[in-house]
Amino acid sequence: MGKPHIGILTYRNGHRFQEPGYFRRLISEGQKLGATVFLFSHEDAFEQKRMIRGFYPSAKGGWENKLFPWPDVVIDRCRKGSPGYRQFRKKKLFLYANNTYTNKWNATRLFMQDDAVQRWMPHTVAYSPEHLKEMLKKYRLLYIKPGNGTGGRSILKLTRTVEGYTVLGRDNRLVKKTARFQTLPPLIRWLNRWVKTERIREGNFMIQQGLDLSLVPGRATDTRLLIQKNELGEWDITGLGIRIGGKNSSTSNLHGGGKAVPFESFMVQRFGPEKTKSILLECRELARQVVQTIERHFGPMMEFGLDIGIDVNGRIWLIEVNPKPGREIFKRIGRMDLYRRSIQRPLLYALYLLQASKRPPLNRENAG
Ligand SMILES: Nc1ncnc2c1ncn2[C@@H]1O[C@H](COP(=O)(O)OP(=O)(O)O)[C@@H](O)[C@H]1O
Ligand SMILES: [Mg+2]
Known part of the structure; x- marks a missing residue:
């Protein structure tokens, strides 16, 4: 029997990968374990031929590619949920080491309803002006974040103070944003605009009890x-x-x-x-x-x-x-x-x- 082939399903833009340093390490550790490891995207699988265009580090830096046999097992490391990837992932083409998960909002709801986990969950609701008013009555500090975001993007920290409300956060390019409001109506107008412009695909925003993590x-x-x-x-x-x-x-x-x-x-x-x-x-x-x-x-x-x-x-x-x-x-x-x-x-x-x-x-x- 030959060497086991481990495919790493990821996203690529031409010959560029999102986590090149990690992937180089992953491939070299795999070699030390006696496996052949290569990267591929959903566009690189030739289902009829049962071959994969796989990428691996070239000696000069950068990446080379060639045809590999169908992988024995695949690790899904795709962090970019393009429609092509999503469709590809639904087809059960490989033995996958990891199943697909869900987004932050669905996961949060699941954990809030789970007997074993709910005791660790901050109070969380979907964003709406009504919910915002209710949450502001209960908590001095709130976090407003996309239900399908990552990397700290588009997250706001909202503090209720004696003078009104302050907002501190970052937009989807991680640029810092701050704002102050003396009353609720302009705050709500500002937040409504935020959730509209910062929205990712069809995702919603959530309002979460703020924790004092200082x-x-x-x-x-x-x-x-x-x-x-x-x-x-x-x-x-x-x-x-x-x-x-x-x-x-x-x-x-x-x-x-x-x-x-x-x-x-x-x-x-x-x-x-x-x-x-x-x-x-x-x-x-x-x-x-x-x-x-x-x-x-x-x-x-x-x-x-x-x-x-x-x-x-x-x-x-x-x-x-x-x-x-x-x-x-x-x-x-x-x-x-x-x-x-x-x-x-x-x-x-x-x-x-x-x-x-x-x-x-x-x-x-x-x-x-
Ligand atoms: N409810 C909260 N209370 C206090 N801090 C929070 C809260 N939610 C998020 N944060 C802060 O924001 C960071 C990013 O939030 P997180 O939900 O992990 O989003 P992301 O997917 O963008 O990493 C957290 O690591 C934490 O520092
Ligand atoms: Mg996080």
């Missing part, structure tokens, strides 16, 4: 946790780190200028060793419950990056679950061991799946 005064601070399937097909937490947003930034996202620090030392400084231990345990519990809930609804998955808010009182909240998470956090906190493991794990899991798919079903009586 563990560092004046900065949004949250936790990024990476949970992945390992070489035995079991969920395991690869690691976690703290992201500290820039000054006058409503979000902590690294792309928006956030910086990263190790979880443990930061938390011990803020909450002491005992409380840190219990916070860590609760984050682990949260992550396990979340992946179980997701798999119950969407089938087997491979990895998730959880954005967890730990508020100034040490209470834990689930902010977001990313189905195609980055790994930068480990690099930024100097944990190259975790960075490497985070890249190996999907490959190891894909190889595990491939083996499992070839095994005959267990004969229970003889299985001991």
Whole structure:
């Protein structure tokens, strides 16, 4: 039997890829594990011939391509939901390591209704002027964000003050926006325009209870946790780190200028060793419950990056679950061991799946 072929389904613009650094690492780690790994997009599959135009790093930098056999297993890393990709993904052409997930709004609703997860969910409703008024009565701080956004784009932080309302956020190109209003009507007019101009495809906006995440005064601070399937097909937490947003930034996202620090030392400084231990345990519990809930609804998955808010009182909240998470956090906190493991794990899991798919079903009586 030849080498296993692992295809990475992604988006490409000509010969350009969205995450070239990550893909180079992924391909070289795959080679070390004895697999052939290549990139391809939905336009590169020749279904009749059962061949794929696959891309791999060239020695000179850049990418080369050639025809590869049909991959034994495919990891879906496409972060751009073009119509062509969506259609392609619906056809069950491969053994996929990860099923498709949903957007932030659907996921939030699912978690709010789930017995095991709802205790970590901030109160969230769909954006409408009526809902805004209700939420403003309940909370001094609100977040307004697209139900299908990423990377901190188009997110607003809305604060109710004695003088009125202040809005701080970023538009879809991450340009900072601020505004002040003394009364509700002009605020609502401004927000209505925002949700109209910042809307992504057919998506809606959501209004969420704002959490006080200023563990560092004046900065949004949250936790990024990476949970992945390992070489035995079991969920395991690869690691976690703290992201500290820039000054006058409503979000902590690294792309928006956030910086990263190790979880443990930061938390011990803020909450002491005992409380840190219990916070860590609760984050682990949260992550396990979340992946179980997701798999119950969407089938087997491979990895998730959880954005967890730990508020100034040490209470834990689930902010977001990313189905195609980055790994930068480990690099930024100097944990190259975790960075490497985070890249190996999907490959190891894909190889595990491939083996499992070839095994005959267990004969229970003889299985001991
Ligand atoms: N309800 C909230 N309360 C406080 N901060 C929030 C809230 N929602 C989002 N944030 C901040 O904004 C960041 C981005 O929000 P998130 O929902 O993860 O969107 P994205 O998909 O754009 O990353 C979070 O990491 C957090 O720093
Ligand atoms: Mg996020």
